[in-house]
Amino acid sequence: MGKEKIKINPEFYDIMPVEYQELVEEGTYGKEDRGWKDVGESKELIEEHSLCAGCPESIAFRYVLACLPAPEDTIMVGSTGCTSLVFPHVAVHNIHSLFGNQNAVASGLKRALSYRFPDKVKDVVVLAGDGATVDIGLDMTLQSWFRQEKFTTICFDNELYANTGGQSSGLMQKGFVAKMAPAGKKFDKVNLPEIAKVSGCHYVAKMTVSKPNRVEKAIRQAILIAREVGPTYIQLYTPCILEIGKQMMEGLQEMRDSEGPNKRFEFEEYISEEAKAYLETIDPKKKKKKAITA
Amino acid sequence: MDSKSLIGTYNKKGQKIVDPDYLFFEAPRERHFMTGSEVVREAIKRANVDVSIAYPITPQSEAAAMVGDLYVEGYVGEYFRGENEFAVMSECAGASFGGARVFTTTSGPGTLRAYENFPMWVGSRLPIMLNMMVRGVNSPLSIQPDTLEIGLIIDTGMLIWHAESAQEFFDFLLKGFLVAEEPDVHLPIAVCIDGFFVSHTKDDVLIPSADFVIPPYNPYRNPMPAMDMESPPVRMMRDPFVMKSNYISYATQASWQQETRAACERSRKHTIRLLGGLIEEDNSDAEILIVSSGTAVAQGREAKRLLAEEGIKVGIVKIKTIRPFPYEEVRQATKNAKIIFVPEFNVAGWMAREIKSTIPDNHRVIAGPHVAGGMTMPPEVIVTEIKKVLAKKKETVHG
Numbered sequence: 001m002g003k004e005k006i007k008i009n010p011e012f013y014d015i016m017p018v019e020y021q022e023l024v025e026e027g028t029y030g031k032e033d034r035g036w037k038d039v040g041e042s043k044e045l046i047e048e049h050s051l052c053a054g055c056p057e058s059i060a061f062r063y064v065l066a067c068l069p070a071p072e073d074t075i076m077v078g079s080t081g082c083t084s085l086v087f088p089h090v091a092v093h094n095i096h097s098l099f100g101n102q103n104a105v106a107s108g109l110k111r112a113l114s115y116r117f118p119d120k121v122k123d124v125v126v127l128a129g130d131g132a133t134v135d136i137g138l139d140m141t142l143q144s145w146f147r148q149e150k151f152t153t154i155c156f157d158n159e160l161y162a163n164t165g166g167q168s169s170g171l172m173q174k175g176f177v178a179k180m181a182p183a184g185k186k187f188d189k190v191n192l193p194e195i196a197k198v199s200g201c202h203y204v205a206k207m208t209v210s211k212p213n214r215v216e217k218a219i220r221q222a223i224l225i226a227r228e229v230g231p232t233y234i235q236l237y238t239p240c241i242l243e244i245g246k247q248m249m250e251g252l253q254e255m256r257d258s259e260g261p262n263k264r265f266e267f268e269e270y271i272s273e274e275a276k277a278y279l280e281t282i283d284p285k286k287k288k289k290k291a292i293t294a
Numbered sequence: 295m296d297s298k299s300l301i302g303t304y305n306k307k308g309q310k311i312v313d314p315d316y317l318f319f320e321a322p323r324e325r326h327f328m329t330g331s332e333v334v335r336e337a338i339k340r341a342n343v344d345v346s347i348a349y350p351i352t353p354q355s356e357a358a359a360m361v362g363d364l365y366v367e368g369y370v371g372e373y374f375r376g377e378n379e380f381a382v383m384s385e386c387a388g389a390s391f392g393g394a395r396v397f398t399t400t401s402g403p404g405t406l407r408a409y410e411n412f413p414m415w416v417g418s419r420l421p422i423m424l425n426m427m428v429r430g431v432n433s434p435l436s437i438q439p440d441t442l443e444i445g446l447i448i449d450t451g452m453l454i455w456h457a458e459s460a461q462e463f464f465d466f467l468l469k470g471f472l473v474a475e476e477p478d479v480h481l482p483i484a485v486c487i488d489g490f491f492v493s494h495t496k497d498d499v500l501i502p503s504a505d506f507v508i509p510p511y512n513p514y515r516n517p518m519p520a521m522d523m524e525s526p527p528v529r530m531m532r533d534p535f536v537m538k539s540n541y542i543s544y545a546t547q548a549s550w551q552q553e554t555r556a557a558c559e560r561s562r563k564h565t566i567r568l569l570g571g572l573i574e575e576d577n578s579d580a581e582i583l584i585v586s587s588g589t590a591v592a593q594g595r596e597a598k599r600l601l602a603e604e605g606i607k608v609g610i611v612k613i614k615t616i617r618p619f620p621y622e623e624v625r626q627a628t629k630n631a632k633i634i635f636v637p638e639f640n641v642a643g644w645m646a647r648e649i650k651s652t653i654p655d656n657h658r659v660i661a662g663p664h665v666a667g668g669m670t671m672p673p674e675v676i677v678t679e680i681k682k683v684l685a686k687k688k689e690t691v692h693g
Contacts, residue, residue: 005526006527072523075521092527093521093523094527095388095521097388097391097411097418098414101380101387101411104377105384105385106388108345108347108384108385108387108388108389108391108396109521110392111392112388112392112394113522114372115372115394116344116392116393139378143376143381147374
């Protein structure tokens with residue numbers, strides 16, 4: 001549908017905010033090959049972010065928005081945390097309701113949309129921090145996967161509670177000294193990607209956001225698989241530079257240092273057999289081949 | 295799409311969409327003998343519900359499971375069992391944000407587990423229908439009737455109606471959707487009944503044909519945009535979520551809370567029309583009144599009969615809507631009363647508090663009798679209480 005829903009009545013054009021005019025003129029709703037390379041080239045779907053200067057979460061959020069395959073029919077569900085400061089600036093419908101209930105809200109939302117729009121695809125994407133996904137909301141995260149709810153869960157893993165000031169979280173590394181873990185965290189970083197695989201996710205990826213091409217591919221695949229096959233999960237390392245004592249220019253290096261061989265954010269990807277079969281059906285190269293052989 | 299324009303057409307199940315007033319006031323009704331749980335099934339069958347999410351807890355489990363049968367039969371669009379009540383109410387929120395008419399049920403500890411969702415539903419203007427079949431929430435474990443949980447949700451901002459009988463329950467469920475979904479209200483509604491007393495006992499209920507349904511919910515008759523990307527998205531959230539520390543954000547938050555409370559008050563005009571008033575009076579010019587809600591009123595009515603046999607005249611005021619509270623109606627109805635008894639099925643006496651804070655000369659209010667934890671309240675208990683107080687106050691009343 002592209003920009004049909006957002007276009008401005010000419011009578012009111014001049015009184016609309018300039019950001020809205022830009023969204024209509026240069027936004028990428030309906031663009032088939034949208035991706036991270038549009039960032040800086042066209043109007044982004046995040047108007048501005050209100051995170052700390054140099055926060056890797058801000059670029060991660062911009063990549064996610066730039067890589068949604070169909071933002072014109074995507075509804076995002078957030079949770080309380082740093083991301084909830086950005087969501088009010090995001091030009092797709094988005095819901096904040098409570099802390100930790102994001103996968104429950106998304107379950108109800110996706111079911112309602114599938115019922116109300118049986119002939120349309122409405123993508124639901126959850127974006128929440130590691131406290132929301134793994135600690136307070138773990139029950140609902142896992143239950144939505146067990147139930148095979150057809151939406152994508154993205155976790156911005158900064159290994160602590162950033163928005164409340166740097167408290168220990170389940171995804172924090174063992175031994176890390178933080179607020180509420182004054183003698184060092186006593187247990188290992190929760191391995192949610194492994195749990196996701198056995199909980200029914202059809203696509204699981206873990207990475208930093210240092211390589212935008214990789215992020216783009218993961219986001220697209222996760223959302224497409226969620227549409228047709230079942231739940232998908234992406235865990236992105238978005239270090240909280242503030243709380244780990246880094247400068248604002250050091251976020252990228254921190255991510256690079258954490259993604260090498262055997263490091264905790266070494267790239268990992270899992271695709272279920274069902275999802276692989278589905279991806280083959282939509283792979284343009286394979287489609288071409290089929291056409292030739294036929 | 296205007297819901298009214300759908301009147302005369304048929305829904306997916308093949309039921310005829312009729313004017314709600316026709317269904318409520320004119321359509322022929324048949325007498326049935328059924329439990330409160332079965333009443334839920336019959337009401338939801340006629341309610342064009344899009345999504346219902348269930349979770350087991352006594353005494354609402356049976357009703358919640360029967361809604362599942364309606365889903366299989368095609369009367370309800372989508373249905374599943376959630377993982378706990380907090381999640382269920384969040385799932386209901388998601389479905390309602392997505393523009394669906396949503397129904398769910400809960401009881402006792404489940405209500406409290408879900409609690410965080412209720413003010414969020416209100417602030418997000420989600421017109422979810424919550425049926426509360428109330429029971430004890432205390433420890434040691436009790437599954438018995440107790441109305442304490444109504445008192446605990448009283449200030450969440452939801453509409454709260456309290457049905458006395460199976461018949462009222464049927465009507466409140468259907469009418470509740472209509473009031474909650476009015477654009478100038480658009481708030482969640484809790485329709486409460488006393489667990490077991492209404493949910494599990496059989497009673498006469500007059501119900502119209504299941505060939506008729508109320509019009510579907512129209513999510514575009516909504517003071518907030520439905521979260522379905524069918525309307526323009528730009529720099530906005532569903533709720534006024536301003537976390538910056540400045541005067542404008544404080545004012546936004548404060549005025550939104552005032553607006554949701556005002557929306558609750560605005561429900562009066564719709565409710566009065568559909569329920570025939572927020573209270574029901576019987577002989578309310580008597581000097582001795584029994585004022586309460588739910589099945590405590592039914593027991594009060596029996597006590598009134600027993601006392602009449604002894605020549606003691608008693609009047610009854612039944613409160614149908616706990617929120618909005620019928621302040622003016624209660625003041626008027628109690629203006630001639632010298633003593634006001636408030637029988638309640640809970641230890642706290644929240645209804646007595648409400649009435650005390652509403653009427654002048656509130657020393658007239660006797661907060662009781664109370665029973666709690668599942669104890670029954672035979673009419674004789676009310677009679678004894680009234681006679682005990684009368685003996686003490688004889689001079690005041692008769693002198």
